[in-house]
Amino acid sequence: MLLHDTALIYGRYLRQSLRSRFALLFGVLMPLLYLLFFGPLLTDLPLGGQGSSWQVLVPGLLLQLGLFGALFAGFMIILEKGSGIVDRMRVTPVSRLGLLLGRVLRDATVFVFQAVLLVLAALAMGLRAPLVGILIGFAFVGLLTVSLASLSYAVAMKVRTPQEFGPLINAVSMPSMLLSGLMLPMTLGPAWLDVLSHFMPFRYLVDAMRDAYVGEYATAHMAYGVLVALGFSALAVTVGTRVFRTAGA
Amino acid sequence: MTVISTAGLARTFQTKRGPVAAVRGIDLTVREGEILGFLGPNGAGKTTTLRMLTTLLAPTGGTATVAGHDLATDPAGVRRACGYVAQSGGVDPQISVREELVTQGRLYRLTKTQAADRAEELARDLGLTELLERRCGELSGGQRRRLDIAMALTHRPKVLFLDEPTTGLDPGSRADLWDLIRRLRAEHGTTVFLTTHYLDEADALSDRLVIVDQGVVVAEGTPSALKLEYGGSIDATLQDTFLAITGRSAPEADAAPVAV
Numbered sequence: 001m002l003l004h005d006t007a008l009i010y011g012r013y014l015r016q017s018l019r020s021r022f023a024l025l026f027g028v029l030m031p032l033l034y035l036l037f038f039g040p041l042l043t044d045l046p047l048g049g050q051g052s053s054w055q056v057l058v059p060g061l062l063l064q065l066g067l068f069g070a071l072f073a074g075f076m077i078i079l080e081k082g083s084g085i086v087d088r089m090r091v092t093p094v095s096r097l098g099l100l101l102g103r104v105l106r107d108a109t110v111f112v113f114q115a116v117l118l119v120l121a122a123l124a125m126g127l128r129a130p131l132v133g134i135l136i137g138f139a140f141v142g143l144l145t146v147s148l149a150s151l152s153y154a155v156a157m158k159v160r161t162p163q164e165f166g167p168l169i170n171a172v173s174m175p176s177m178l179l180s181g182l183m184l185p186m187t188l189g190p191a192w193l194d195v196l197s198h199f200m201p202f203r204y205l206v207d208a209m210r211d212a213y214v215g216e217y218a219t220a221h222m223a224y225g226v227l228v229a230l231g232f233s234a235l236a237v238t239v240g241t242r243v244f245r246t247a248g249a
Numbered sequence: 250m251t252v253i254s255t256a257g258l259a260r261t262f263q264t265k266r267g268p269v270a271a272v273r274g275i276d277l278t279v280r281e282g283e284i285l286g287f288l289g290p291n292g293a294g295k296t297t298t299l300r301m302l303t304t305l306l307a308p309t310g311g312t313a314t315v316a317g318h319d320l321a322t323d324p325a326g327v328r329r330a331c332g333y334v335a336q337s338g339g340v341d342p343q344i345s346v347r348e349e350l351v352t353q354g355r356l357y358r359l360t361k362t363q364a365a366d367r368a369e370e371l372a373r374d375l376g377l378t379e380l381l382e383r384r385c386g387e388l389s390g391g392q393r394r395r396l397d398i399a400m401a402l403t404h405r406p407k408v409l410f411l412d413e414p415t416t417g418l419d420p421g422s423r424a425d426l427w428d429l430i431r432r433l434r435a436e437h438g439t440t441v442f443l444t445t446h447y448l449d450e451a452d453a454l455s456d457r458l459v460i461v462d463q464g465v466v467v468a469e470g471t472p473s474a475l476k477l478e479y480g481g482s483i484d485a486t487l488q489d490t491f492l493a494i495t496g497r498s499a500p501e502a503d504a505a506p507v508a509v
Contacts, residue, residue, distance in 0.1 A: 001358070004358070005356075008352065008355050008356065012344075012352055016341075016343070019343060080341070082337065083337055083338070083339065083340075083341070083342075084335040084336075084337035084338050084339035084340075085339050085340070085341055087300075087305055087333075087335050087339060088333075088335065088338075088339025088340075088353075088400065089339075089356060090304075090305055091303050091304065091305060091328055091331070091332075091333045092328060092353070092356040092357055093325055093328045093329055093356075093357065093358065094356045246307060
């Protein structure tokens, strides 16, 4: 039943995404600009890691795209709540986990599609990385999207208006991006900043992804990255499902 | 036979200004096949009560059974037995009428074929057949309401909850909707639990009225019995009767938070 319900909700929202192809492509534009105008600045800088600057930059950009995209996923549900769609579904016997999973898996699908476009663009600009590493990277960004989108839906179910939701999400996303070393490796900075960034789950993901992009899969970074990504997803999905079950707002 | 019964059903919301009791303790029973009008001033707790009875909101006190299923221990049973139309309805303006009806059938665990057949059947029954390929956003107010009700009838529920079903409809569409509600009861024996602010509607449709104020039931009975008891005469208007019961001509702005 969970599978049936998840597939049903997934289909409904995937069709919704396909109806807005423009938004789908527009979502890739911002990271593409980073690739074009920020990427070349890093080419000759000593970034401390192995591999080329593209192997450092692209994983960060992908996670950044996932971070912003997924955190704002909740916007749609605020509108749906207002038009009664969420309640209409919640009075049916549909699985509460399915209501959440169908939505976040749609978000992950859309995002991985955008990530593929971005990686193709990066390859054209000079990125060279092993295929396995790139695929592992997609898995990480997929998990990140599932986690953050779940939390975003949970918050959106609690707030009443988009006006409350926007600033709240901005307040979370900006420091998350800066503190996780998505733009530049944190090891370049002073020790306090490096230490602080370890409190951000995204830090572990980006470290693991950068290892994957240089073809190193059996590292401590990778182990921590996998643990954090899976643990964070499990936690976020649990929180999200709870809200769908009880939401009194 | 009793199809809904509640005892001390209550809901308190925690707000920044402290706890607010939206529903203080509702005791009521609804008989099978009855059309019950649930009336009360704004903020009386009507929508909150409806949301509790349909499992959308957990009560903070009291008990209730709907069609033999306990609200607290068997919410899944309650969901299978009841349909609910919220004030706002609940369809996506971008999606076609057919897709919404089929998806709703699938949410009630019908197979693809069953859901497609049920969508056709509901459309025929509620005069939506010509509109199946339209997007929900293109429907008129009355058509939208018929669709909302069709969605709620997907699984042939024993009890149908309607929250202000005719608000915003023109007089013709209102009359059509009244006929539809009567027909549902006549053909399927569906119990209808409806809230409304239109007293003529309550008078014309309901077998019995339950009037709530500030989260408790303050009066109940047939429209004529209430008129006699509170309005002074069987010929009193329901308007005067209502005001005599709730004791004010207009809802106080700060009485209680509106429906949450």
